[in-house]
Amino acid sequence: xxxxxxxxxxxxxxxxxxxxxxxxxxxxxxxxxxxxxxxxxxxxxxxxxxxxxxxxxxxxxxxxxxxxxxxxxxxxxxxxxxxxxxxxxxxxxxxxxxxxxxxxxxxxxxxxxxxxxxxxxxxxxxxxxxxxxxxxxxxxxxxxxxxxxxxxxxxxxxxxxxxxxxxxxxxxxxxxxxxxxxxxxxxxxxxxxxxxxxxxxxxxxxxxxxxxxxxxxxxxxxxxxxxx
Numbered sequence: 001x002x003x004x005x006x007x008x009x010x011x012x013x014x015x016x017x018x019x020x021x022x023x024x025x026x027x028x029x030x031x032x033x034x035x036x037x038x039x040x041x042x043x044x045x046x047x048x049x050x051x052x053x054x055x056x057x058x059x060x061x062x063x064x065x066x067x068x069x070x071x072x073x074x075x076x077x078x079x080x081x082x083x084x085x086x087x088x089x090x091x092x093x094x095x096x097x098x099x100x101x102x103x104x105x106x107x108x109x110x111x112x113x114x115x116x117x118x119x120x121x122x123x124x125x126x127x128x129x130x131x132x133x134x135x136x137x138x139x140x141x142x143x144x145x146x147x148x149x150x151x152x153x154x155x156x157x158x159x160x161x162x163x164x165x166x167x168x169x170x171x172x173x174x175x176x177x178x179x180x181x182x183x184x185x186x187x188x189x190x191x192x193x194x195x196x197x198x199x200x201x202x203x204x205x206x207x208x209x210x211x212x213x214x215x216x217x218x219x220x221x222x223x224x225x226x227x228x
Contacts, residue, residue, distance in 0.1 A: 022174075024081065024089030024130045027167045028123025031174045031184045032207075036200040038178050043199040060108045060145055061092055068104070073097055081134040086175060091131045095141075102156075103131045103140040111148035120144075120155040126167050128157055133164045183207050 019037040026034050036043065068074050076094040081087070093104040105128045109117070120142045128140040142155045177184040186204070195201060 022087045022171050024087065024127050024134075026171075027126035027130050030187065030190055030194055030198070031170065031177070032186055032204060033194075033198055033200055034174060035177055035184055036203055039181070041200055041203040043203065044201070061106045064106050064143065064145070065093060068093060068095060075101065079135075081131065084134065086171065087130075087134075089131065089134070091135065094135065094137070100139060101137045103128060103135055103137050105131065105140065105142055107142060107144045108147050109144055111146050114144060114146040114148075114151065114153070117144060117153055120157070125157065126163060129160055129163045130167055132157075132159045 019040075022034070065074070065077050069077070073095045074093055075096050077092070079091045079094055081089045081091070091103050092106045095102050095104055105124065107121075107124055124142050128142055132138065132140050138159045140157045140159075142157065144153045144155075145151070174184060186208075195204070198204065
């Protein structure tokens with residue numbers, strides 16, 4: 001009884017966020033997946049367990065934010081980036097240490113991934129660099145926490161204009177695909193695990209196998225107005 005109700009709650013929650021602009025969190029994602037979201041292609045609904053894992057990450061953010069606040073170094077929590085035409089996003093925290101500002105991004109990962117983490121994940125780097133760009137802050141911190149034992153690793157990054165430009169160029173190309181209603185190609189260097197866990201795997205396979213029309217299936221309604 002409760003299991004079904006809880007899972008339905010998370011399934012409904014997953015459908016609440018409309019896609020009418022890019023998010024900073026899209027920085028490292030497959031462009032085809034982003035396209036499918038914009039065009040409202042049918043997708044696999046995340047199960048309750050997956051959504052509860054996301055919730056665990058939110059609770060971890062609240063706990064770590066509370067610790068930083070108690071230290072008196074927080075200058076802002078859940079800070080929206082300055083208004084942009086095509087991009088939205090919210091940084092976990094902005095802190096000040098030794099009179100220097102840092103954008104902070106919290107990440108929770110599995111013990112297996114944490115144990116092998118010698119350098120920050122590139123998706124996370126791209127997100128943080130984009131936050132630094134929009135806030136005009138030259139330094140950032142990626143703070144990873146092990147879900148199993150709450151161990152922490154941190155990586156301090158400097159602003160990298162080349163990385164930021166790479167992401168902005170990606171968004172510009174993808175915007176063109178979206179407005180032309182043309183499905184973008186799968187990146188040649190896309191890791192297999194992204195396809196394996198992608199909510200749009202069936203739609204993507206259908207595009208590849210039949211070269212179907214770029215309009216959504218009958219199940220998808222499509223977004224009519226983008227980037228207004």
